[in-house]
Amino acid sequence: MNSQRLSVPDAIRARRTVRHYRPDPVPAALLEELLELAVEAPSAWNMQDRSIVVVTGETGREGLSWAAGGQPQPAEAPVCLVFVAEPEAWREDHADVAERAADAGAWNAEFAAMFDSRAEFHHLAERGLLRENAVKNAMISATYVMLAAASMGLASAPMNGWDPAKVKKVVGLGDRDDLAIAVLVTIGYPAGPVPHPGRRPVARNVFFEQYPNGGGSRMTRATDR
Structure with missing residues (x-):
C-alpha cells in the first residue's frame, strides 16, 4: 500500500476506470476514511438525499456482477459501492441537519427558515425533477469517492449498464420504488496498469x-x- 497521498489535481490526473482487480482486500481503515470523505460531498440544501450501500461479501458482489450483465468489476473488486438516490428524502425530518448548521455558525435564521420551508423541493416536485436532483447529489458523492480512492493508491470504476431492479434486489431494496440507483463504483487494487485513453x-x-x-x-x- 502506497502511504504517499496524491494531491487533488494529481488524483484527478491519475484516476483511471479499472475493470480488473487484484483480490487484495481494501484495508478497513482506508475504506472507513473513503466513506467519511464520500459523505462530505455537497448536496442541494445539504439535504444529503443519497446513501451508499457497501458490498464486500462475495455473494453480494457476484450478485451485482449479475445485475450488471456479467461485467467483471463487482465480482473482482473487493468493494462495490452502490449509490442510492433518495428523491423523497426532503419530506422527512431534517432537524438534525439544521441544528448542526446553526451550531457551526454556517446558517443564519433566515437561511434555516428557507430550509424548513422546502420551497425549492416543492418546485422540483411540481416539475417532476426530484429524482434528477437526488441522482445529481449521489453522483457528486461518487465522484468524491473516486478521487479520494485515487489519492490513496486505490483504483475505481464508475459503472453503467446495470439493471436497476436487479441491483435493488441484490442490496435489499426490491420493493422501494421511492428510491433510485444512481451509480455503482467498484474499489480495489488494479490487476495491471491502465493507460490513459486521452481526452x-x-x-x-x-x-x-x-x-x-x-x-x-x-x-x-x-x-x-
Whole structure:
C-alpha cells in the first residue's frame, strides 16, 4: 500500500476506470476514511438525499456482477459501492441537519427558515425533477469517492449498464420504488496498469459565456470571436 497521498489535481490526473482487480482486500481503515470523505460531498440544501450501500461479501458482489450483465468489476473488486438516490428524502425530518448548521455558525435564521420551508423541493416536485436532483447529489458523492480512492493508491470504476431492479434486489431494496440507483463504483487494487485513453483538447469542450450554436463551429470559444 502506497502511504504517499496524491494531491487533488494529481488524483484527478491519475484516476483511471479499472475493470480488473487484484483480490487484495481494501484495508478497513482506508475504506472507513473513503466513506467519511464520500459523505462530505455537497448536496442541494445539504439535504444529503443519497446513501451508499457497501458490498464486500462475495455473494453480494457476484450478485451485482449479475445485475450488471456479467461485467467483471463487482465480482473482482473487493468493494462495490452502490449509490442510492433518495428523491423523497426532503419530506422527512431534517432537524438534525439544521441544528448542526446553526451550531457551526454556517446558517443564519433566515437561511434555516428557507430550509424548513422546502420551497425549492416543492418546485422540483411540481416539475417532476426530484429524482434528477437526488441522482445529481449521489453522483457528486461518487465522484468524491473516486478521487479520494485515487489519492490513496486505490483504483475505481464508475459503472453503467446495470439493471436497476436487479441491483435493488441484490442490496435489499426490491420493493422501494421511492428510491433510485444512481451509480455503482467498484474499489480495489488494479490487476495491471491502465493507460490513459486521452481526452479531447480543452477548447473542444470548454466555452466562455455562451455555448456555440447555430452555424458556429464547436471549436469556437467566446474569446475567439
